[in-house]
Amino acid sequence: MSLKPWTEIARPHKDVLHGTFKQSEFAADISQVAKGTAPEEYQNAEKFFSRTYITEGMRLLLVSVAQRLAGNGGDPVVQLQTAFGGGKTHTMLAVYHLASRQVPASDLQGIPDLLDEAGVQSLPTAKIAVIDGIALAPSQESVKKDGQKVTTLWAEIAWQLLGDEGLEMVRASDEQGTSPGKDLLVDLLTRAAPCVVLIDELVAFLRQFELGKSYRAGTFDSNLTFFQALTEAMKAVPNAILLASLPESELEAGGHMGQLALNSLEKYFARVESVWKPVGSSEAFEIVRRRLFEDAGARAEVEGIARQFSDFYRQHADKFPVETQSNEYFERLCSSYPIHPEIFDRLYEDWSTLDKFQRTRGVLQYMAIVIHRLWESGNRDALIMPGSLPLADANVRNKSIHYLPQGWEPVIEKEVDGPRSVPADIDSHTLFGSVQAARRAARTIFLGSAPSTQDQMIRGIQTERILLGCVQPGQTIGVFEDVLKRLRDRLHYLYADQDRLWLDTKPNLRREMETRKQNISTRDELMPLLKERVNRAFGKNHHFAGIHVFTEHGDIPDDYGSGPRLVVLRPGAGFSRSESNQAYGEAEKILRNRGDQPRQKQNRLIFLAPDFDVVNRLKEQGRIYLAWRSIVSDIEDGNLNQDLSHLKQAKRNRDGAEQSLAQLIRETWKWLIAPVEDFVKGRPELNWEVVSVPPTAPNLIQSIEEKLREEEWLVYEWSPIHLRKVLNDWYLKNGVTEVSAPKVWRDTCHYLYLPRLVNDQVFKNAISQGTETEDYFGFAAGKEGDRYLGFSFGKGSIVALDESSVLIEREAAASYAEKLRQEQDQHSLGAHESGGSGYTVDLPTQKTEPVRVPPGGDTSAGQSTVAGIAKTHFYGTAELDPVKAKMDFATIMDEVVQQFTAQLGVDVTISVEIEAKKRDGFDESLQRTIKENCNVLKFTTSEFDED
Template identity: 70%
Template sequence: MSLKPWREIARPHKDVLEGSFKQSEFAADITQVAKGTAPEEYQDAEKFFARTFITEGMRLLLMSVAQRLAGQGGDPVIQLQTAFGGGKTHTMLAVYHLATNTAGTVNLRDVPPILDAAGIHELPRARIAVLDGIQQSPSHAVTHGNVTVNTLWGEMAWQLLGEEGYALVADSDADGTSPGKEVLKELLTRAAPCVILIDELVAYIRQLELGKQYKGGTFDSNISFVQGLTEALKAVPNAILLASLPESELEIGGTMGQRALQSLEKYFARVESVWKPVGASEAFEIVRRRLFESLSDVSQVESTCRQFSDFYRQNAAKFPVETQSHDYHERLCASYPIHPEVFDRLYEDWSTLDKFQRTRGVLQYLAIVIHRLWNSENRDAMIMPGSLPLEDSNVRNKSIHYLPQGWEPVIEKEIDGPRSVPAAIDGQSTLFGGVQAARRAARAIFLGSAASHQGQLIRGIQVERILLGTVQPGQAIGVFEDVLKRLRDQLHYLYSEQDRYWLDTKPNLRREMESRKQNIDEREELLPLLKDRVTRAFGRNHQFGGVHVFQVSGDIPDDFAAGPRLVVLPANAGYSRTETNQAFGEAEKILRFRGEQPRQKQNRLIYLAPDFDVVSRLKDQARVYLAWRSIASDIESGTLNHDLSHLKQSQRNRDIAEQSLTQLIRETWKWLLVPVEDFVKGRPQLSWEAVSISPAAPNLVETIEQKLREEEWVVYEWSPVHLRKILADWYFKNRDAEVSALKVWQDCCHYLYLPRLVNAEVFRDVISRGVETEDYFGFASAKEDDRYLGFCFGQGAIVPLDESSVLIEREAALTYVRKQEEFKRQADAIQNGGNAAGATDSLPADAGSQSTTSAVIHSKGGDDGTTGSNAAPEPMTHFYGTVSIDPVSAKSRFATLIDEVVENFTLQLGVDVAISIEITARAKDGFSETVQRTVKENCNVLKFSAAEFERE
């Protein structure tokens, strides 16, 4: 079910709708009502009760007043003491209209049930005396016809009985002394049933300086009057007094106000009051009834509130605990169309401000808000903290009226308005702008935190309450969670700690960060940071021959490394599918040259390029991190003088910036580039292939290796059939029957049109598997004249890869095998007693050599008849081998020697192996002192037994 906007269900009163209300109208004035000059909504009893919600405290008080006036009990004296704006004067007005009974109690909304509960069928009309401590002055008399009144008791007597009543206290009024209990008792008895309403009593008495006589009497005489009046009221069963006393220091005033309050409380405290202040839940109905007409469609209200309640329960982890109860659903209904969170923030937070009047202040504030929302055609389902139109000058001025100086620029720049940062964030993103996420969140933070102050131990509003004040059913909660992070990163007056946010007039450290960010040197600070963080992303566990981060071509080796080399291009060499690619130019320069020399092993390089579209954002984030890191460091060292909260903020922002930087590095270096060559009209033509790497992959190196395997840009396992095709296409074209195996491997490292093998082991493995059958090619470890040494074809073998090894074309290998078989048949015939000499003479030269070799080996086996059948052969117990190694490829060659030769000994039990290395170097012009010193130091560290330079 779709949510209807509040404006289609609840209609404001005419004065709120048209904006014709006056702020003073929300401040009820008991004196104006008594004189008949108050606004109609206060003056007319029926309209007053129509817009008044009878709270529990007011109900009990009106019941007590009615019982007292009817002579059926009730309290004679009631003290009204609540905070500023707590509803004292409004309650007095209810008593005034009930006591005067001008419209008949049956016509007063919600009053008949009160009288029924009190057991009163007919309420007598009572005389009313209204004493206003602000209207009356101790120094000025008031004239009523021929009577001049000086004191409070004189004014009370006149209002109750006119000249008759004044005559009872005339002497006391003239000399400013209290009339006494008996006189007051007689006055009340004659006037009964009667009600005396005294408002702002402290404001009157605090004007009386001690020891000084005024027309209105002295401080002591007025206190004595109050004492006598309270005692007299006990003796008159149908007379009652209601007096309002302040609770806040703002109303009490200075020393005299405090003294007056203490004196008055001593006498009022003797009588138990039935007054109870307005509760927050009751305030819902008070405000709604005053600001809105009766709701026409109660079922629609229930439907809207039910959707809100269900939404909170479905996302219980995102909202406060109290939203999960049925009571909160009832609160939603009771406060509609205003969200309960608005009332909670105003009553719990803003009511702590000295200037903010409780119920009256809420009425004044919300009247302006509702008027603005109505005129701007606001379509929210309920009026929420995120709905507050703070961009409106009237709403903004009313908001900052209660706050310390300095909030106006904060609201304009950081909260709401056409030029504010939240408005810009909403404008830049349709995701945020569609629900005004940034502005709504900023408004909710303002309402929930502006009333706090720096002295509080825990400041701010929790994320769950920000969401409660912004998100409506059907909207994505994650959007508002994301926008909070965006606000935190961009606002200068927003603070955050753990899950709490608050705004302040004091700027946070973001401005300092922005200043430092602009001064970061790209070459000295930014690029080294990026190089370090990109290097960290690869680690050390990989199959690359090396990972070269931001290195120039001269620093990237040109060799037969154990694996391809991964070249990470710098940030200024970005790749883009739509832009002119700087990446290709930088990569080709490294591909073709090593420094100023041509590069030979071009097919050993793979490139990782940054995303052109992300580089600028990455650099900005890196500057942010460097700025926060320097700020945190300076605060820790005392260079920057800030408090502990700013230190925590800088450290938190530093850590957040570092996390974002790490993520952005993955998002930036995402393009894997591989050079390939195709032959066009007989000439190789360079082209580039590119594929993106997922930034979300847990391991960057593994992901790159997997992608290289998937795209077959690097061969990790090769099939013999592919090697056979390569040999046929490039090496056996001109009736060549063999080729150096080492040359084929090196050519694969040189030329881009050949396969890119991950290492030499893959090449050895494909040869080893290829010679197991007679389908592909043959192999020999060496060739002497026309003989193949270590010939393999159709059988498995260990494949050495050196300058002597050769690959043999399949047909040539088959021919060689047939020749070998023929020679063997002839040798067998000779061995079986034929004409050895004749047979030998008829063999080719190579066949005779082969036969002789076989004979020698056989005789060493001990079964040729020369040593006797029972003689045991003497075992071979010592091996010695010497080999010369090319110093350029020594590293890989030595590894091969270990694998192919040494491991055959070390894997056997009881075999002692010793390896010694002899290094000889000659320089025609001699070695420099630097070279000599370096070599000697390194030889000492490596524990050389001998290492000397000498002259020849």
């Protein structure tokens, strides 16, 4: 079943629907009904009962009245005593219409069943006297028809019951201002019986007297005596009944005289009274619904909506109050439809504690305004909930704060509801705005907390009740939980203590925070904080040679490094999907320059840019955190005079702001940018490739590296086939058959059109794997003349990237390998075969060079010895070409020194002699440099002298 809005199921009464009702009409006036001048809904008995829900207390009272008037028992005196709006006057009107019999009982809704319960077949028409204490004054007289004058309360009752006859019976007492005796009143009531005396606001009349002072209406004491006699007389007449309403509180009684009158009347009424049961909270549902709604909807539709709400509460039992899990709550949802029970609970339990708030009457007045405004605006809520209250409307807002202390209007306008309120601003976020999460939550908090005061031990409304008041089935509860955090962060008049929130007219520490936030220095405070928090987000385990956060281009090294460098751009260099953005400009500046010099190793840089749309939020959150941190520090140091509760609040806000800052940092730096170059018309053209890093990933640096691997912006493993393609595309063409291996590696670090390798080991591994077969290329540790040293082709070898190492084009390597095979057949002392079809050979340039001897092997194949004489010492010297000394020295190490070090028990000592001459002498700068380097390299001697 779909969740239909209440406006499609229920229909308010016309006066509510069209806004033509008057608030005063909700205050029933029994004297107007007696005079025939009341509104139709009160004056007409049939309409009155059609809109009246007969509560349990009213049912018992009407049954007793019917029995009394029929002479079948019943209570002679009933005291109606409850708080404002408790239904006293409404109950009196029900008795009036029942006793007057202006409309047949069969036409009065609910009355036939009551008469059956009372056992009354035919209810007689009764004479009725109606006294409104507010309309009478002790010093005034009332002129009746034929010039009859009435001054006392007993004369007024006598005249209303029996006219001239009754007035004549009490004339003497009326003229003297003294109470008639009990017997006279019994005689009067007997003649008028069956009769009903209805007295409303009795204390309001009596409190006008002053002790010891005589008025036209008698004295205070004579009036109290009259009521004592009247209650006794009622008991003596079997078909006469008295109903009087008394206030419940001292406030309603009004002053010293009012309280004195109330205390005295309670003693007299207590002797003969019957206790009247006031309206219960559960019965208020039906009272309000009957009065405000012409049709509350078909039972099946109402139950369908209630069932969806009830099931929703049970599915998320941990999010809502315990009572929502019972079937009784389902019945409450049905009986209160289209108004959510939570509205009644808050109004009857919280708002009814306010002075002058009239329970049923106040609720009727309030909800009539709310329903009219919601109907006019086309409200689409399934139920009228606390979160539905249109507090932005002036009429609803004024009625909401009518019973509250001064100062609530700006709080509602700024922090609860309204076009310029903070919740409205929060709802502008798509996630919240679709369900008006912030406004609904703020309205619910207002309804549930505004009546509370600072004197209460426990203030506020629990989170589970806030959710109950604003979330509808089908909506995501987490959205509303999230928006509550936003409200706590931004509202100045919202307080929080654990899971309770409340609004107050006094600002919380947020106002102090806002002031401090404005004074935060961007350069000295905010930027260092962001830099430190961004650095913290990366951790330490990564493949980058360095992570440079907000670093000037001159301070970012231009080297090959152990890995690429990740450059985190500053907040001002935000990235957006627009054609131009600040990130590209900042990144290119760093890419092309290192200080005043051009950057060489451009292909070693990767950039992480902030999201342009989030940067402002990030800066704002950073300032908020710094402000809260300073407040906590000042409170703890005694520089800010606040109590312990405010310190706890400040710490919670600081911690919450820090958590939000950490999340925003992840949401901000999410754009990974790699520079690439494509050749257009033979010239390289700079382009940028961009991909986003998930802000929710648990490990930022790991997520970045995974993206770099996915996009192949960073090569962790390089296949030989890709290396061969690079060689063929850029180096081994136009007759070139070899290229320096270190040059290729360095070029991958320099040029943006070449692959970006993690480090040189990836390059070495690709060479090593490529030389395992004859499919890709050859490799040599060096070259001497037309001979390759350390030649590898078809069998992998350990690769050392020194300046002499070369990569050889495949066909050239194959030709050279074939040449080696031919020489091997011709020279028995040549390089030995390494097995298979692959070769790793060091060929001597002259026949006199020694051959390599396997470790521990026999030397007789290469040298002859003198029999019987053991050679225990070797000493050799060689002169090296200074141009290719590095390569020559490597050959000596492999061919000579290694032969010794591979033998057990051989001690090897190597010394290097360097002699340099210059005819016109060495300058001082060169001498100083050479000496410093020799000292660092720990030369034994290093001197310059004259020939």
